[in-house]
Amino acid sequence: MTDRGLLLAPPHTSRASGISNLDGSISTSVEPFLSERHLALRETVRRFALETIVPIATELDESCTFPWESVKAMADMGLLGVPIPQEYGGMGLDYMSYVLVVEELAKYDATHAITVSAHTTLGTSPILNFGSSEQKERYLPLLAGGKVLGGFGLTEPGAGSDSGGTRTRAIRENGGYRLNGAKIFITHAGVGEIFTVTAVTDAKAGANGITSFIVTKPTVDLEKAETLGFGHAGDLEFMAGVRAGKKEDKMGWRASDTRELVLEDVYVPEANRLGDEGRGFRNFMKTLDAGRIGIAGLSLGLAEGAFEVAMRYAHEREQFGRKILDFQQVQFKLSEMATDIEAGRLLTYRAAWLKDNGRPFGKEAAMAKLFCSELSMRATLQAVQILGGAGYTDEYPVERMARDAKVCEIGEGTSEVQKLVIGRHLVKEMFGA
Numbered sequence: 001m002t003d004r005g006l007l008l009a010p011p012h013t014s015r016a017s018g019i020s021n022l023d024g025s026i027s028t029s030v031e032p033f034l035s036e037r038h039l040a041l042r043e044t045v046r047r048f049a050l051e052t053i054v055p056i057a058t059e060l061d062e063s064c065t066f067p068w069e070s071v072k073a074m075a076d077m078g079l080l081g082v083p084i085p086q087e088y089g090g091m092g093l094d095y096m097s098y099v100l101v102v103e104e105l106a107k108y109d110a111t112h113a114i115t116v117s118a119h120t121t122l123g124t125s126p127i128l129n130f131g132s133s134e135q136k137e138r139y140l141p142l143l144a145g146g147k148v149l150g151g152f153g154l155t156e157p158g159a160g161s162d163s164g165g166t167r168t169r170a171i172r173e174n175g176g177y178r179l180n181g182a183k184i185f186i187t188h189a190g191v192g193e194i195f196t197v198t199a200v201t202d203a204k205a206g207a208n209g210i211t212s213f214i215v216t217k218p219t220v221d222l223e224k225a226e227t228l229g230f231g232h233a234g235d236l237e238f239m240a241g242v243r244a245g246k247k248e249d250k251m252g253w254r255a256s257d258t259r260e261l262v263l264e265d266v267y268v269p270e271a272n273r274l275g276d277e278g279r280g281f282r283n284f285m286k287t288l289d290a291g292r293i294g295i296a297g298l299s300l301g302l303a304e305g306a307f308e309v310a311m312r313y314a315h316e317r318e319q320f321g322r323k324i325l326d327f328q329q330v331q332f333k334l335s336e337m338a339t340d341i342e343a344g345r346l347l348t349y350r351a352a353w354l355k356d357n358g359r360p361f362g363k364e365a366a367m368a369k370l371f372c373s374e375l376s377m378r379a380t381l382q383a384v385q386i387l388g389g390a391g392y393t394d395e396y397p398v399e400r401m402a403r404d405a406k407v408c409e410i411g412e413g414t415s416e417v418q419k420l421v422i423g424r425h426l427v428k429e430m431f432g433a
Helices: 003-007 036-063 068-077 095-106 110-130 132-142 205-207 223-226 281-318 326-358 362-392 398-409 415-433
Strands: 150-153 169-173 176-187 194-200 211-216 240-248 258-269
Touching: 003 068, 036 068, 036 110, 036 258, 036 398, 068 110, 068 132, 068 223, 095 281, 095 326, 110 132, 110 150, 110 194, 110 211, 110 281, 110 398, 132 194, 150 176, 150 398, 169 194, 176 194, 176 326, 176 398, 194 258, 194 281, 205 211, 205 281, 211 281, 281 326, 281 398, 326 362, 362 398, 362 415
Parallel strands: 150 194
Antiparallel strands: 169 176, 176 258, 194 211, 240 258
16 A cells, blocks of 8 residues: 555544544544544654655755655655645645644654645645635645645744734735735745735734735746656746745754745735735734644654654663663653653644644643743753763764754744743633633
């Protein structure tokens, strides 16, 4: 059976004791939130990561090269459209499945994990959740089917944590809008072709004057995309004035494509307005709520990967005539890491379960993102410490994992922003304010 065939295999319907799945079948998994289908998906991604990603991860990190070939392989497996309905070219699986894919990829390389995460949650889901039927039919098959990569343009030089401070302007003109501005730190700004972005349509209305749009541009790696048959849709109507800036030289996620997305006098037809005028900020905040679960999964995967490396090293490394795993201080470090990982997993999976079951999940998503992002930083640094000098070199992946972990505390809302979000939910729950 092919990888994609395994992913699309019908779920088990064993009536053994377990929890109910979304399709009504009963899970026989020992995991409280996961079905056998989830476990099969996780195992498929793990095999792919070990066979395809692990051999190239260090080289990609050092060269800052976007992994076109392996990303195409993920697209061929259906991993760029896991939670998107089959009618639009996706796999039609639940959000838990998507989180598991991101988590498993991140154990081995965060660049591949963020490629799936940014494309799926940020680039594709706003069109699925807020787009018109025409927009869904036009853009989702290209994104969910893995034909092209998508991105999300919210952050600006003066609008980071204060995303309501958007300065990009959209002026009505000839049945459409004229956009001018720039977005920064945009994943896939260079390699991608379809983007959802925000712009101010009513400067007097504050956050309620921000509207979202779908814009397009050709990939910067056109020759590579055409050679692979992936990453470029020649039938897209590209918009003049949308272009990518210089690629950022980052501390972590170095092979991921991060650039400025420039909007210079871009004419966007009204048919490409995403949702009603003035709803862009609110809709993008809902998108970030869901995205935080994905980043929690990515952070969790980084912590798990670092823990596994540290455990294996501690079992093999000897000092003073004994395996260092036998030393109490090393066991204490590993015990703390393992306990935190279990806590992070439960927070993340519960948030995904709430979303899948149509329940409020904003507070839980923020909690999962806060805890797991900080966990990833602690766990990766602890792994470096356990490996000692070896952990400080590129002979082992933990130094890369530590660099990759830091941005998890920043992207899609800093730790400080997560605490604000959690606090507002707590006040509302307690006092109804």
